[in-house]
Amino acid sequence: MRPYVIIFSTITLDGRLASKTGFSELSCKWDKMRQNKLRAEVDAIVIGANTVRIDNPSLKVKWFTNNSPIRVIVSSSLKLDPSLRIFQIPPKTVVYTSISHDTSAEKELSERGVDVIVMDGVCNIITDLYERYGVRRVMIEGGGRLNWSVIKEGCVDEIRVTISNKIFGRGVSFAEGEGFERDEFNRFEIASFKKCECEKEIHLIFKKT
Numbered sequence: 001m002r003p004y005v006i007i008f009s010t011i012t013l014d015g016r017l018a019s020k021t022g023f024s025e026l027s028c029k030w031d032k033m034r035q036n037k038l039r040a041e042v043d044a045i046v047i048g049a050n051t052v053r054i055d056n057p058s059l060k061v062k063w064f065t066n067n068s069p070i071r072v073i074v075s076s077s078l079k080l081d082p083s084l085r086i087f088q089i090p091p092k093t094v095v096y097t098s099i100s101h102d103t104s105a106e107k108e109l110s111e112r113g114v115d116v117i118v119m120d121g122v123c124n125i126i127t128d129l130y131e132r133y134g135v136r137r138v139m140i141e142g143g144g145r146l147n148w149s150v151i152k153e154g155c156v157d158e159i160r161v162t163i164s165n166k167i168f169g170r171g172v173s174f175a176e177g178e179g180f181e182r183d184e185f186n187r188f189e190i191a192s193f194k195k196c197e198c199e200k201e202i203h204l205i206f207k208k209t
């Protein structure tokens with residue numbers, strides 16, 4: 001058994017999460033509310049280590065509820081500064097890393113109350129969240145490499161994207177990986193679409209058929 005998995009991202013017209021400099025401020029205030037509403041409805045938020053290093057997010061739910069989903073970082077290297085905001089506990093933070101990780105940060109993270117778990121494969125990690133922490137709904141908040149991993153491994157149930165009116169040209173793509181050869185990823189259908197209140201974005205929800 002594994003949790004229900006939802007990717008939530010805000011992208012440019014040309015499918016970028018971030019520009020070539022790492023700039024990624026794409027969301028309007030209504031999009032931030034959508035993001036927070038979904039955070040309030042899930043049991044865990046999963047994020048890639050680069051996004052943690054670049055954006056230094058707290059991933060706390062700001063509105064809608066007192067629910068505090070656990071925060072999960074995927075980092076094969078474990079090159080993460082323990083002073084980052086996401087390591088201010090509570091809420092609970094878990095880092096999944098690989099066997100060959102850098103052990104220097106591990107002790108300090110554990111002392112702060114962070115669970116450090118060695119495991120490979122994002123879908124294995126998502127299944128472990130179900131078994132170890134009772135997680136039933138997961139929100140994946142990017143970035144591109146994490147999105148690609150979960151798409152490639154095939155454990156996504158829903159994709160929510162907000163498409164903004166910006167174009168970055170180069171940068172981090174929504175799914176940043178080696179890519180498919182053809183249309184292997186084709187089992188998703190539009191469940192809803194809406195023009196954002198800001199009039200400059202579209203919010204789309206795709207669900208697995």
Ligand SMILES: NC(=O)c1ccc[n+]([C@@H]2O[C@H](COP(=O)([O-])OP(=O)(O)OC[C@H]3O[C@@H](n4cnc5c(N)ncnc54)[C@H](OP(=O)(O)O)[C@@H]3O)[C@@H](O)[C@H]2O)c1
Pocket residue numbers: 008009010011016017018022023024026047048049050051052054055074075076077078079121122141142143144145146147149172176
């Ligand atoms: N617009 C948006 O909605 C949005 C959302 C999120 C992020 N962003 C932007 O996206 C950019 C970061 O994206 P990114 O693609 O560079 O990085 P990312 O996906 O955030 O993180 C990549 C890192 O996560 C770890 N990782 C990912 N998949 C893994 C797997 N299958 N197994 C083990 N470890 C894995 C690795 O960590 P280690 O390097 O530690 O081994 C990898 O280097 C930032 O600029 C951020 O601002 C935008």
